[in-house]
Amino acid sequence: MLGEVRLRDLTWRPIGRRAPVLAGLDLTVAPGERVLLVGPSGAGKSTILHAVAGALGTTIAGDLSGTAEVDGRLGLLLQNPADAVVAERIGRDVAFGPENAAMPPDEIWTRVDACLEAVGLTYGRDHFTAALSGGEQQRLALAGVLAMHPDVLLLDEPTSMLDASTASSVREAVLSARDDRTMVVVEHRIEPWLPHVDRVVVLGPGGVVVSDGTVGSFLAGPRPAGVWMPDMPAPLPVDVPTDLVRPAVEALTVTATDVSVELVMRTLRGTQRSRALTGLTASLVPGATTGFTGPSGAGKSTALAVLGGLLKPAGGSVSPELRRRRSAALASLVGWVPQNPEHGFLTSTVLAEVGHTARRVGREVDAPAVLDLFGLGRFAASNPYRLSGGEQRRLALAAALAHRPGIVLLDEPTVGQDPGTWAAVAGWVGSSRDAGATVGLSTHDADLALDIEHRMREGAIA
Secondary structure, eight states: OTTOEEEEEEEEEETTOSSOSEEEEEEEEOTTOEEEEEOSTTSSHHHHHHHHTTOBTTTBOEEEEEEEEEOSOEEEEOSSGGGGOOSSBHHHHHHHHHHHTTOOHHHHHHHHHHHHHHTTOOSOTTSBGGGOOHHHHHHHHHHHHHTTOOSEEEEESTTTTSOHHHHHHHHHHHHHHHTTOEEEEEOSBOGGGGGGOSEEEEEETTTEEEEEEOHHHHHHSOOOTTOBOTTOOOOOOOOOOHHHHSOSSOOOOEEEEEEEEEEEEEETTEEEEEEEEEEEEEEEOTTEEEEEESSTTSSHHHHHHHHTTSSOOSEEEEESOGGGSOHHHHHHHEEEEOSSGGGGOOSSSHHHHHHHHHHHHTOOOOHHHHHHHTTOGGGTTSOGGGSOHHHHHHHHHHHHHTTOOSEEEEESTTTTOOHHHHHHHHHHHHHHHHTTOEEEEEOOOTTSOOSEEEEEETTEEO
């Protein structure tokens, strides 16, 4: 029947991994059913969506057995929205799917405009995709999926990089566009989705189905490990040994004074300028965690980057001018964890990744201890690109900070984490601060402890 999904005896082992991510999985989703797929980081949730989409063994290399079948058209929202960007302007990007389906032009642009409005992207069709924040890219990717009017919606953490208000709007856009379509949602922060689904499937490590039933039976049953249950308080951050986080260099105060940043995108079709920051005045100080919060597109990531010496101000000043330091000297002082973890990977194994920066700046690190703290020890010989999204984010943090820089800059560090891995990330943040590091971060996570908070909106502190 149209919209039915069937997985039978599905086993998947990515190249470079000894143990399978999924082993003999059976799962059926009925036409029109709304399923919430939950479980700890690395349990195989995204892998199931990739299996339904036909990406395993084709786009993604590895050993596959069993069958995955779907009746009807698919729409897949990827966990990393940057992977879905195919055009330089947002209108063309959303139009890509409908154009390939040979829809009439009038219908295509009607869908494009309606879907951009539905997800809250109001820039206009000609806005450059490169000028979008991570959260805005997530909304753009969703608009592209909705424009195809698929029979089956597969959504991989569709609101994980959004503030609460925007997440609510996007959720409403998904639900209003769903009609009677089949929907499978993967999410860690599950509470907002529970009123809108028929069924909850809980995975355990190794892709094993731990429980499968109605929302009522899920809430009445035993609390599954690695799942953010409704009203669950944040776990206590892990107490990280001081020797792993104590700065090996001086932790400096960094101050931005009336800073503006203009992002310039140049293509063969022209140049577009967008003001990312306007009049930013803020400091990062040793022994404190300073957070930049606010809606997606507010300038949080740009604020971190300019303070860390990675962007040149168009106006105002940053002291000290870290951007004038040579790459090795900057890497020795500043540990930078980007919003997209794959942007920082440089080696072919997880273990080598953790020690790479340390070797370049002449420091010793206890890489196995760092990997164990983040729950990545069993992946030491694996390729970083074969990890789950949450695992990649933790690896990026480990690789950027294992050499104990004096300045720690983290862009959305807790996205894609279950309660246990969240405690490890939050523990590293808090222990770095306690050891005297200068800590700055961009976040939508209200559970992360901040000593200083700068609420941003439209490129300025609100």
